[in-house]
Amino acid sequence: MDLTEFTITQAHEGLKKKEFSSVDLTKAYLEKIKKSDLNSFLSFDENWAIEQAGEADKKIAKGDFGMLCGIPCSIKDAIMVDGQKCTAASKILENYVAPYDATVVKKLKEAGAVILGKTNTDEFTMGASTENSAFGVTKNPHDKTRVAGGSSGGSAASVAANEACYSLGSDTGGSIRLPASFCGVAGLCPTYGSVSRYGLIAHASSLDQIGPMTKSVEDAKIVFEIISGKDPMDATSANYKFEESKTQIKGLKIGVPKEYFAEGLDKEVEGIIRDAIKRAEKAGAEIVEISLPNTKYAIACYYIIVPSEASANLARFDGIRYGLSKPGNDLLDVYVKSRGEGFGSEPKRRIMVGTHSLSSGYYDAYYKKAQEVRQLIRDDFAKVFEKVDLIFCPVAPFPAFKIGEKVDDPLSMYLVDLYTGAVKLAGLPGLSVPVGKINGLPVGLQIIGNHFQENKILSAGMWIEKN
C-alpha cells in the first residue's frame, strides 16, 4: 500500500480507522520528496514536518478531528509560513524568513495540517512554466522534458507526483489552473475576495487569489471550505461562506464560448474538451453557444494591468527593510543596485512595462485604456451569466510544452494565458479538472462560474470527474 497515493478523503478515512498514523503518512511523503528529481520543492523541513504529524496524531487519538488533520501538504513559496524561508523563487528573497503566517496557513494549521515544505514557482509568480524561477525549472511528472506549467508548477507537480497530498497555489492570470491542467490535478482559482491574500507575496493585487491544488475535485472543495472567508487583515476579502450546492447536471445551462474554440486551439485538446461537454449534454445539461466578443483584447489588457500593479508592488524591494541589499554610494544607488542584482529578467520586464504604462504621457493610452477594456470584459461575462449557469472551455490551448520552447519569447509565453486571464480580469472563479490525455500529457477542462459560485463549479467538477 502506497500511502502517498491517497486523496484527502481516503487518507482521512485511513487515519480514522487507525490503518496508519499521520507520522507514517508524513514519512512516506518525505521519502518521495527526497528521491524526487522534479525540483518541485524549494525547501522542506523534515524534522518540523514529523513534529507537526506527531501533534496531529495526538488530536487523532482523541477522536475529534477534521478532514485536514494529519494530512501532509505543500505550500507555494509565495505564501508565508512563519519561521520558514519564503523566496518567491527570487534571488532578492533568497534568505528571507517569513515573520508570520499567511491567513490561509494559519487556517490550515488550526485544522491540524502537516506542512511538508515550500514549492517552486515562477519568480514572484510571474510566468506560465516555472522556467522563470531563480532556482531552476520544475519538471512535469508525466514527461520530464516538459514544463509543469506555472506559476504554481511546483505545487502541481508535487501533488501529481504524490510528493504532497494537496497544495496551496496562487493564481493571477492562470497560475493555479494552468499547472493543474498540465500536471493532471484539480486546481481551483476562487472568486476574487473569497480567500484572504494576507501573507501572499503580492504580484497584481486586483487579481491575485490563493486556491487549492488537489488530487480530486472533492479534495479541492474540502480545502477551499477551510481557507475561504472574511479576514480583517485583507480589506479585499469578502463576507463569504461556502455553502453546499444542489447543482445537478440535468437541466444545467452550460455556456460554450465560441471565441475559446477558435484559431490557436490544438485540435486534440479541442476534441477532449468537446467530449467532456458532450458527456454533460447526454446527462441532461443544456449546451448554449455563447460569445465573449472582447476576448481578443484580454491578453493585451491583462499584460498592461498586471505589470502596472506589479511595478508598484515590487517597489518595496529596495534593499532597506528586507531581502538582498547591495552597498551603494547613496540611497538611490542602494536601490538601483539591489534591484538590478536581485530581480530576474521577467520581474524586470514587468516592472519596466508597468512603469512605462503608468508614466506621464503614456498613462491614458495604456493603463487607462486597459481599465476601460477590463470593463468590457467584465460586461461580456455579466451578460453571459444572465443566460447560463456555468461556462465550459479549455484551460490552455495545448498540453505541457517542452522546457525551453518559449523561454526566449516572452510574448508567446504571455499568450498561454488566453483562456485563463480574462476570467481573472472579471474577478470570476475557475476550476481546472483533468478530463483526458494526449500522448500521456494531461488536459484540463476549465469550469467558470459567476462570482462566489464556487459551490456550483465544484459540484459540476465532481460530476465530470466521475462520469
Place this chain on the structure above:
Amino acid sequence: MISKEEVSHIAKLARLELTEKENEKMQKDLSAILDYFNLLKKAPKPEKIVKSKGDLSAARKDEASHRDAGLVEKLMALAPDKKDGYIKVKAIF
C-alpha cells in the same frame, strides 16, 4: 523599435540597474510587447466603469490592531543594516 535611451529612462523611473546586454534585450522585448498593446486602440469605450461585485473596498476602522509580541523583533531581524533598534540607510546625497 524603442530606443536605448528610452529603456534607460524607464529603468531610471523604475529604480532598476540594467546591464548593457539587458538594455539591448529589453529594447527588443518591450518593443514587441508595446506593439501588441496597440490592439487595444480598436476596442470600443465601455458605457460606464463599474467596480467589482461584493463589498471589497470596505475600509477598516482606524484603530491600532493587536499583533503578536515578538513580531517587531522578527521584522527587525530581516533588515540588512541596523543600529540601536533602528534600520540604517545611506544618506540621500
